[in-house]
Amino acid sequence: MYVIVVYDMEADRTHLMLKLCRRYLVHVQNSVLEGEISEGDLATLKGEIEDLLQEGESVMVYELSSDRLLNRTVYGDDPTENSRFL
Amino acid sequence: MDKNYHIFSDGRIERSEDTVRLETDDGEKKHIPVEHAEAIYLHGQIDYNTRLMSFLNDHGVAVHVFGWNDRYAGSLMPERGQTSGRTVVEQVRAYDDPEQRQSLAASFVRGSIHNMRTNVTYYNSREYELGGVIEELDNATARIDDASDISELMGVEATARRAYYQTFEAVLPDSFAFDGREYNPPPNPVNALISFGNSMVYANCVSAIRATALDPTISYLHEPGERRYSLSLDIADLFKPVLTDRLLFRLVNRKQISRDDFRDEVGSCLLNEEGRTTFLKEFEETLERTVEHPTLNRKVSYQYLLRLEVYKLKKHLLTGESYDSFKRWW
Numbered sequence: 001m002y003v004i005v006v007y008d009m010e011a012d013r014t015h016l017m018l019k020l021c022r023r024y025l026v027h028v029q030n031s032v033l034e035g036e037i038s039e040g041d042l043a044t045l046k047g048e049i050e051d052l053l054q055e056g057e058s059v060m061v062y063e064l065s066s067d068r069l070l071n072r073t074v075y076g077d078d079p080t081e082n083s084r085f086l
Numbered sequence: 087m088d089k090n091y092h093i094f095s096d097g098r099i100e101r102s103e104d105t106v107r108l109e110t111d112d113g114e115k116k117h118i119p120v121e122h123a124e125a126i127y128l129h130g131q132i133d134y135n136t137r138l139m140s141f142l143n144d145h146g147v148a149v150h151v152f153g154w155n156d157r158y159a160g161s162l163m164p165e166r167g168q169t170s171g172r173t174v175v176e177q178v179r180a181y182d183d184p185e186q187r188q189s190l191a192a193s194f195v196r197g198s199i200h201n202m203r204t205n206v207t208y209y210n211s212r213e214y215e216l217g218g219v220i221e222e223l224d225n226a227t228a229r230i231d232d233a234s235d236i237s238e239l240m241g242v243e244a245t246a247r248r249a250y251y252q253t254f255e256a257v258l259p260d261s262f263a264f265d266g267r268e269y270n271p272p273p274n275p276v277n278a279l280i281s282f283g284n285s286m287v288y289a290n291c292v293s294a295i296r297a298t299a300l301d302p303t304i305s306y307l308h309e310p311g312e313r314r315y316s317l318s319l320d321i322a323d324l325f326k327p328v329l330t331d332r333l334l335f336r337l338v339n340r341k342q343i344s345r346d347d348f349r350d351e352v353g354s355c356l357l358n359e360e361g362r363t364t365f366l367k368e369f370e371e372t373l374e375r376t377v378e379h380p381t382l383n384r385k386v387s388y389q390y391l392l393r394l395e396v397y398k399l400k401k402h403l404l405t406g407e408s409y410d411s412f413k414r415w416w
Contacts, residue, residue: 041121085363
């Protein structure tokens with residue numbers, strides 16, 4: 001499946017969420033990551049997100065069963081392009 | 087299924103923030119999602135340290151290194167998650183039993199000729215006249231059962247492959263003359279594409295074998311010890327027509343790859359970086375493509391087919407269930 005993760009954290013804690021999500025997804029913009037993920041990994045990731053979260057912070061996970069359902073338009077550079085060819 | 091990552095830049099990969107980070111010589115930093123990685127392919131000059139190795143080991147990620155002239159230079163494999171003395175014993179026993187080895191080797195040859203034939207039939211049904219090649223492949227198949235030893239089987243396979251390569255002459259445009267298979271080093275673009283593609287198939291088979299307890303050095307058609315992971319050569323032969331050759335025809339005929347994607351040196355011709363990227367993008371997409379599996383009743387990716395092939399072999403060795411090699415059915 002394909003997910004987009006958006007988060008809002010205390011300024012000195014944003015790097016923690018970035019670090020967590022980067023293990024699974026591609027970082028596309030400040031506080032935004034996206035990418036293909038398996039259902040199992042997503043369940044693990046959600047658990048880890050919940051553990052990390054403190055009061056007043058929020059994370060949104062948008063899920064699509066496949067990236068084919070997603071209409072995605074990018075203006076400017078696309079960070080997910082060539083993410084597998086470095 | 088996890089993905090393969092390819093690094094063309096020069097630089098350094100390291101463990102950083104619980105994932106893998108590439109720092110290129112230009113100072114750029116890029117991340118690889120470690121939970122999502124099946125293997126990392128190094129095509130550039132890369133430094134790494136032992137800390138990274140243990141980290142990749144914990145996550146079961148393999149590293150395949152490609153050196154001078156794109157030659158496969160070896161793999162850094164995670165410590166075996168799977169160990170089974172019994173499997174290795176059975177694997178060696180099957181090698182040592184002339185009858186069983188012969189039947190396994192025959193199965194590999196039968197499968198690989200079948201898969202070559204599928205490609206030829208495909209192009210024959212289009213505008214090309216390849217009836218002669220099909221006939222030669224059928225003759226080769228007929229000789230499999232009569233082969234009295236492994237070297238004869240190798241001969242049958244080699245004859246079939248030589249006939250099969252006539253397809254390349256017919257299907258590819260004149261600007262991509264082929265003139266027979268040559269390597270070490272490949273002298274022209276078509277040979278360069280075949281070499282590069284086949285080395286990718288080979289490395290992917292190494293990953294697949296490593297996921298089981300089978301020993302990659304004990305093989306049946308190829309002689310063990312000929313090259314390091316000879317079992318990978320046995321398995322790769324089945325998949326080369328499906329993964330490398332069809333892709334090659336498509337890329338050249340649709341002009342996605344042109345003469346500019348190669349660099350020529352004295353006596354050799356290799357893909358340049360742009361060419362390799364184009365090829366690999368399509369190659370990785372092919373690995374992810376899925377087909378309906380007739381007995382599993384679900385869709386499986388081409389990459390998973392490699393894995394299944396090794397599982398089938400292992401099952402044969404452990405339970406005696408007959409081994410029927412991969413034959414393209416779609």
